[in-house]
Amino acid sequence: MTDETEATDATTPTTAEAACFEAGIKFGSLYHQFAGTPLSLESAASIETAIEEAIENQPHCTDVTVTVQRDALEAELAEATAEYTELTGRFLEVEIVLEYDGCEVHTRMAMEDGYPLMRLEEVRGR
Amino acid sequence: MTDETEATDATTPTTAEAACFEAGIKFGSLYHQFAGTPLSLESAASIETAIEEAIENQPHCTDVTVTVQRDALEAELAEATAEYTELTGRFLEVEIVLEYDGCEVHTRMAMEDGYPLMRLEEVRGR
Amino acid sequence: MTDETEATDATTPTTAEAACFEAGIKFGSLYHQFAGTPLSLESAASIETAIEEAIENQPHCTDVTVTVQRDALEAELAEATAEYTELTGRFLEVEIVLEYDGCEVHTRMAMEDGYPLMRLEEVRGR
Amino acid sequence: MTDETEATDATTPTTAEAACFEAGIKFGSLYHQFAGTPLSLESAASIETAIEEAIENQPHCTDVTVTVQRDALEAELAEATAEYTELTGRFLEVEIVLEYDGCEVHTRMAMEDGYPLMRLEEVRGR
Numbered sequence: 001m002t003d004e005t006e007a008t009d010a011t012t013p014t015t016a017e018a019a020c021f022e023a024g025i026k027f028g029s030l031y032h033q034f035a036g037t038p039l040s041l042e043s044a045a046s047i048e049t050a051i052e053e054a055i056e057n058q059p060h061c062t063d064v065t066v067t068v069q070r071d072a073l074e075a076e077l078a079e080a081t082a083e084y085t086e087l088t089g090r091f092l093e094v095e096i097v098l099e100y101d102g103c104e105v106h107t108r109m110a111m112e113d114g115y116p117l118m119r120l121e122e123v124r125g126r
Numbered sequence: 127m128t129d130e131t132e133a134t135d136a137t138t139p140t141t142a143e144a145a146c147f148e149a150g151i152k153f154g155s156l157y158h159q160f161a162g163t164p165l166s167l168e169s170a171a172s173i174e175t176a177i178e179e180a181i182e183n184q185p186h187c188t189d190v191t192v193t194v195q196r197d198a199l200e201a202e203l204a205e206a207t208a209e210y211t212e213l214t215g216r217f218l219e220v221e222i223v224l225e226y227d228g229c230e231v232h233t234r235m236a237m238e239d240g241y242p243l244m245r246l247e248e249v250r251g252r
Numbered sequence: 253m254t255d256e257t258e259a260t261d262a263t264t265p266t267t268a269e270a271a272c273f274e275a276g277i278k279f280g281s282l283y284h285q286f287a288g289t290p291l292s293l294e295s296a297a298s299i300e301t302a303i304e305e306a307i308e309n310q311p312h313c314t315d316v317t318v319t320v321q322r323d324a325l326e327a328e329l330a331e332a333t334a335e336y337t338e339l340t341g342r343f344l345e346v347e348i349v350l351e352y353d354g355c356e357v358h359t360r361m362a363m364e365d366g367y368p369l370m371r372l373e374e375v376r377g378r
Numbered sequence: 379m380t381d382e383t384e385a386t387d388a389t390t391p392t393t394a395e396a397a398c399f400e401a402g403i404k405f406g407s408l409y410h411q412f413a414g415t416p417l418s419l420e421s422a423a424s425i426e427t428a429i430e431e432a433i434e435n436q437p438h439c440t441d442v443t444v445t446v447q448r449d450a451l452e453a454e455l456a457e458a459t460a461e462y463t464e465l466t467g468r469f470l471e472v473e474i475v476l477e478y479d480g481c482e483v484h485t486r487m488a489m490e491d492g493y494p495l496m497r498l499e500e501v502r503g504r
Contacts, residue, residue, distance in 0.1 A: 129365070136377075137374040137375055137376050138270075139272065139372045139373075139374070139375050140375075142266075142269055143268055143269055143272040143372060143375055144272070144372050145275040146265065146269040146270070146272040146276065146326055147272040147273065147275055147276040147359070147370075147372040148276060149273055149276060150272065150273040150274060150275060150276020150277040150278075150279070150280065151276040151277070151278060151279050151280040151370055152276075153276070153277050153280060154278060154279060154280025154281035154282070154283075154284065155279065155280035155281075155283065155284045156280070157272065157280075157284075158280065158281045158283075158285040159284040200324070216331040232293040244273075244277055246265045246269060246270050246273040247265075248263040248264070248265070248270055249264075249265050249266075250263050
C-alpha cells in the first residue's frame with residue numbers, strides 16, 4: 001500500500017520543477033507569437049517593448065528583456081537589398097526572470113552555433 | 127484566335143483590383159500575426175505602436191492606425207476578474223491606407239453585429 | 253452638388269475589388285497563422301491538409317491547395333544537418349480560388365527571385 | 379573562493395528541471411502557433427493531426443496528443459449561428475510526453491474553472 005503512495009510521491013513535481021515548466025511556457029509563447037512579424041531597423045524598438053510588456057502580463061513573469069540584434073538585422077537587409085524581413089530567432093536575444101512560489105528562475109535565448117537556443121540558466125530559492 | 131486573347135484580357139486584374147488584393151493581405155497578416163498576444167490595459171499602448179510599425183514595413187502600406195478598445199478590454203477583464211486576456215478582434219479597431227501604382231485604397235476593421243468585420247471602404251485614383 | 257455625389261460614387265469599391273480584397277485577407281491569414289510551424293518531411297502532408305481545411309472555413313473560399321516544396325525542404329535540412337525547420341514562404345506553394353457575389357478570383361503564392369510572391373492571377377465574372 | 383563555487387552550484391538546474399523547462403517550451407509553442415486558426419467541426423481532425431506532428435518534430439518530444447473538444451465547439455457554433463470560429467484554449471485538450479536525458483515528463487492542458495490550464499503532472503526518472 002505504502003509502495004503505491006511512495007511511487008506517486010516520487011513523480012510529483014517539485015516547486016522548482018513547476019517554476020521551470022512555467023518559464024518554458026513563456027519562451028515558447030514569446031517565440032511562436034511574434035516570429036514572422038515584419039521587422040526593420042525602424043520598427044525594432046517598438047516590437048522589443050511590445051513583446052516585453054505582452055509577456056510580462058503572463059502569470060509569474062517578473063522581468064522580460066528583449067533585444068533585437070541590430071547588427072544581424074542590418075547585415076541581412078544589406079545582403080537581401082530589402083527594407084524589411086521577418087522576425088526570427090537569429091535577430092533576438094531574450095532574458096526572462098520568473099518567480100513561482102518562492103523559487104526564482106533565470107532563462108535566456110541567444111544564438112549558439114547558428115541556432116537560437118533557449119536555456120535555463122539559474123534556479124534560486126529551492 | 128482573337129477570342130482566346132480577349133478572354134485572357136478580360137480576366138487580367140486591373141491596377142485597382144491588385145491594390146485591393148494587397149490591402150487584404152495586410153489585414154489578414156495583421157490579424158493572424160497578433161491575435162493571441164497577452165493583453166492588459168498596461169500593455170495596450172505598446173502593442174498598438176508595434177502593430178502599426180510592423181505592418182507599415184510591408185510594401186505599399188502608407189498608413190496603419192491601430193486602436194485597442196479600452197472599454198471593451200476593461201469590461202472583459204472586470205467580468206473575468208483577470209489581469210490580462212488575449213488580443214482578439216473585439217478589442218481592435220484598425221485603419222489601413224495603401225497606395226499601389228497610383229491607386230489609393232482605404233480599409234477598416236471594426237466590430238459589427240458582434241463580429242470583427244474587415245471592410246474595403248474607398249478606392250481612389252482608378 | 254452632383255459633383256460631390258459623383259466623387260463619392262467614384263470611390264465606392266466594385267464587386268470585383270471587394271472580391272480581390274477578400275482574397276488578399278485569406279493569403280495574409282494563411283501565411284501569418286502558419287509561418288513558424290515546426291516542419292519536417294514527415295509532417296509536411298499533415299500541415300498541407302490542415303492549412304487547406306482551416307482556410308476553406310473562411311467565407312467565400314471555394315478551394316485552397318497547399319503544397320510543401322519537398323525538394324527545397326530536403327535541401328535545407330541536409331545543409332543544416334537538422335531534422336526539422338520552420339515553415340516559411342520558401343517551402344510553400346499555395347493556390348486559392350474565391351467566389352464573391354458572382355465574381356471568381358484566382359490567386360497564387362510561389363517563389364520568385366528568392367521571395368515568396370502572392371499574386372492575383374485572374375478575376376472572372378465581372 | 380569555494381563559497382562562490384558552491385553558490386554557483388546551488389543554482390545550477392538539475393536534469394529534471396531542464397526537462398520541465400523543455401516541456402513548457404512545447405506547450406507555449408503549440409498554443410501560440412495555432413491559436414487563432416479558423417476551426418469547424420469538419421476541419422477539427424486535420425488540425426489535431428497537424429499540431430501533433432508539428433510539435434513532435436521538436437527535440438525531446440516523444441508523444442503529443444491533441445483532442446479538439448467537439449462538444450464545446452458545437453455549442454459555440456450553435457450559439458453564434460456561425461460555421462466556424464477560431465481555435466482557442468477552450469476547444470483543446472493536449473497531452474505531451476517528453477524525454478530529456480533519462481527523465482520523462484508528463485504534461486497536460488485542459489479547461490479548469492473556465493481557463494485553459496497547462497499543468498506539469500509527473501516527473502519520472504530523476
